[in-house]
Amino acid sequence: MANSNLPRRIIKETQRLLSEPAPGISASPSEDNMRYFNVMILGPTQSPYEGGVFKLELFLPEEYPMAAPKVRFLTKIYHPNIDKLGRICLDILKDKWSPALQIRTVLLSIQALLSAPNPDDPLSENIAKHWKTNEAEAVETAKEWTRLYASGA
Amino acid sequence: MESEDDIDMHDANNESGEDDFYSGGDDDAGAMAAYDDSDADVADYEFIDNDSDDSDDLVSHRYQQNYTVLSEVDICQRQEDDIMRISTVLSISKVEAGILLRYYNWSVSKVHDEWFADEERVRRSVGLLEKPVVPFPDGREMTCGICFETYPYDRLHAAACGHPFCNSCWAGYISTSINDGPGCLMLRCPDPSCAAAVGQDMINVLASDEDKEKYFRYFIRSYVEDNRKTKWCPAPGCDYAVDFILGSGSYDVSCRCSYGFCWNCTEEAHRPVDCGTVAKWILKNSAESENMNWILANSKPCPKCKRPIEKNQGCMHITCTPPCKFEFCWLCLGAWSEHGERTGGFYACNRYETAKQEGVYDEAEKRREMAKNSLERYTHYYERWATNQSSRQKALADLQQMQTVHLEKLSDIQCQPESQLKFITEAWLQIVECRRVLKWTYAYGYYLPEHEHAKRQFFEYLQGEAESGLERLHQCAEKELQVYLNAEGPSKDFNEFRTKLAGLTSVTRNYFENLVRALENGLSDVDSHGASSRMGSSKSLGGGSSRGRSGKAKGSTSRSSGSSRNIDDSGHWSCEYCTYANVKSAAICQMCQQRR
Numbered sequence: 001m002a003n004s005n006l007p008r009r010i011i012k013e014t015q016r017l018l019s020e021p022a023p024g025i026s027a028s029p030s031e032d033n034m035r036y037f038n039v040m041i042l043g044p045t046q047s048p049y050e051g052g053v054f055k056l057e058l059f060l061p062e063e064y065p066m067a068a069p070k071v072r073f074l075t076k077i078y079h080p081n082i083d084k085l086g087r088i089c090l091d092i093l094k095d096k097w098s099p100a101l102q103i104r105t106v107l108l109s110i111q112a113l114l115s116a117p118n119p120d121d122p123l124s125e126n127i128a129k130h131w132k133t134n135e136a137e138a139v140e141t142a143k144e145w146t147r148l149y150a151s152g153a
Numbered sequence: 154m155e156s157e158d159d160i161d162m163h164d165a166n167n168e169s170g171e172d173d174f175y176s177g178g179d180d181d182a183g184a185m186a187a188y189d190d191s192d193a194d195v196a197d198y199e200f201i202d203n204d205s206d207d208s209d210d211l212v213s214h215r216y217q218q219n220y221t222v223l224s225e226v227d228i229c230q231r232q233e234d235d236i237m238r239i240s241t242v243l244s245i246s247k248v249e250a251g252i253l254l255r256y257y258n259w260s261v262s263k264v265h266d267e268w269f270a271d272e273e274r275v276r277r278s279v280g281l282l283e284k285p286v287v288p289f290p291d292g293r294e295m296t297c298g299i300c301f302e303t304y305p306y307d308r309l310h311a312a313a314c315g316h317p318f319c320n321s322c323w324a325g326y327i328s329t330s331i332n333d334g335p336g337c338l339m340l341r342c343p344d345p346s347c348a349a350a351v352g353q354d355m356i357n358v359l360a361s362d363e364d365k366e367k368y369f370r371y372f373i374r375s376y377v378e379d380n381r382k383t384k385w386c387p388a389p390g391c392d393y394a395v396d397f398i399l400g401s402g403s404y405d406v407s408c409r410c411s412y413g414f415c416w417n418c419t420e421e422a423h424r425p426v427d428c429g430t431v432a433k434w435i436l437k438n439s440a441e442s443e444n445m446n447w448i449l450a451n452s453k454p455c456p457k458c459k460r461p462i463e464k465n466q467g468c469m470h471i472t473c474t475p476p477c478k479f480e481f482c483w484l485c486l487g488a489w490s491e492h493g494e495r496t497g498g499f500y501a502c503n504r505y506e507t508a509k510q511e512g513v514y515d516e517a518e519k520r521r522e523m524a525k526n527s528l529e530r531y532t533h534y535y536e537r538w539a540t541n542q543s544s545r546q547k548a549l550a551d552l553q554q555m556q557t558v559h560l561e562k563l564s565d566i567q568c569q570p571e572s573q574l575k576f577i578t579e580a581w582l583q584i585v586e587c588r589r590v591l592k593w594t595y596a597y598g599y600y601l602p603e604h605e606h607a608k609r610q611f612f613e614y615l616q617g618e619a620e621s622g623l624e625r626l627h628q629c630a631e632k633e634l635q636v637y638l639n640a641e642g643p644s645k646d647f648n649e650f651r652t653k654l655a656g657l658t659s660v661t662r663n664y665f666e667n668l669v670r671a672l673e674n675g676l677s678d679v680d681s682h683g684a685s686s687r688m689g690s691s692k693s694l695g696g697g698s699s700r701g702r703s704g705k706a707k708g709s710t711s712r713s714s715g716s717s718r719n720i721d722d723s724g725h726w727s728c729e730y731c732t733y734a735n736v737k738s739a740a741i742c743q744m745c746q747q748r749r
Contacts, residue, residue, distance in 0.1 A: 099325070
């Protein structure tokens, strides 16, 4: 399998993710592809996503770590920087990627994004608009979606 | 009296200096002296492009002063010199000087200003660290921050910050960045919290040869593309760049590859029309020209409602679509109800032939031109713009042909040394340049507001004059020259031909000088007050205009073109060689020195 010549960096990262997981985050590689991770992020406390369990997928491309990992939400989420396909607008996943960053730092950044939505740099125009015009209502919708889609995990 | 004033105005324009077409020497020299940027480098490189030979005289003497064409060698040399200067003055390494210059878009003066204002801040934002932020490993082994492998000390590298990464991770990091584009010139340490710059020295040590070459290309390109004063020549396949002295007047430059372009907007040279108008016009053309070409080639406007109609069936009986429903004859555009046996049968139209002979359709043509239909208006200008464009292309090809083949042949046939045939090249250069100017005046005309009657009329007058002058010149250089090219041996009237062509070249140049000057100062010689009088009383101006419009004024004309104060024909004689209108008292043509 392709896993046999997995770079040492990926093996080390995987080991550390499993042995010392970051609080509220779990990431485990798929059995048949060590570059594919099943990720769970708990909704941060004091955020509209509190109490939710969000599933994501993370894939390390061939060029990793020179290129950023590919990450996507699988659980539906109401968030101005995440679109309906689960794609995430986050600088370190794009132009601000550095090979000195890791899976752990990426997932922590995504967790932080849930605590601090940024409607000024939106991926989902409608949600961002909602957020800016009536934040209280938008937050309610986000809570509602969390209840509906992210609680049964 | 009122019309006198108008004419004075126009003539004053003519007299204001025959010789400084395109504002030659003095103006530019002044602008140069005024150019007081502390980038003293400008002076070092003046006139590199002065090696143009005599035949280019016409072009080079107009332009040589406010720009320099740079080859790749020149570019590298300048870049190197700038880096050296900064390195010396700021006492930093050449690599650091390169990073610094790149950050400030290669402006030596900007680097000076910023550095001496706040060196600390500049170092921080550019990423030039004076000492490492982390101590470089003192142990024997270290773990690379990217691949997590452990390496001995000598297999690791760090930028000035000291964050160590192994050589192969550096190579991958650098390679990824270089293959991502010119952003690699601003590469920073891979550590996300660190801003230390990664310069050419590290690239040289750590990158592959292929990547080094790419980096070098980006480095050179940056010197041209990020520099406020330089731009690449936009001609396809041309490697030259043009360094322009900002604020020195006309943006028209001529690259060493012979392509003339506007340095400001990098469209082809469009003087005297401004960049904004050109951009609007080009946008309009790209949106409409395809449609327009098709409509012109395949349709006629319905004589009643003016909508374009495509004839897609055989017979000449056309019925316009509702609501118009006008029935007419495709050939003569007359009402179908008037057709029948009388007109030669239902499926033929002899009215068309007769009317064509009588010239009735020229009238119809003119009427349609006058119509305010915007499509027609645009078509009018577009057609002329495009025709002059293709005419210029043809003239360029002819010039080429002339220089490579015909001149030598002509020299043999007419027993003239080639140096004596320079007037032909000059004529063709003038034609090429005039076609360019004329072309752009049609874009100008399109955007000249309809209600500015006086300006329109003055503009169309000047344009008409210039156009008919150019037609005469083009005709002479194209057709009349053929006779001498096809002759068996020397023609005795060849010298007369020389005089005529040289005269026409000179006269046409004058016409275009006037046109360019007038458009460049926004036709400011005409005010709305002068408009009514011109419209009312100055018949001869109108006449000149409409004749010029047709662009086919032939033979001798007695239009005043320069020194004359009278607009009417009396008291002038027209030179039969160059058609220049001379004052009565002159016995020798002022333009071409031929006897009366």
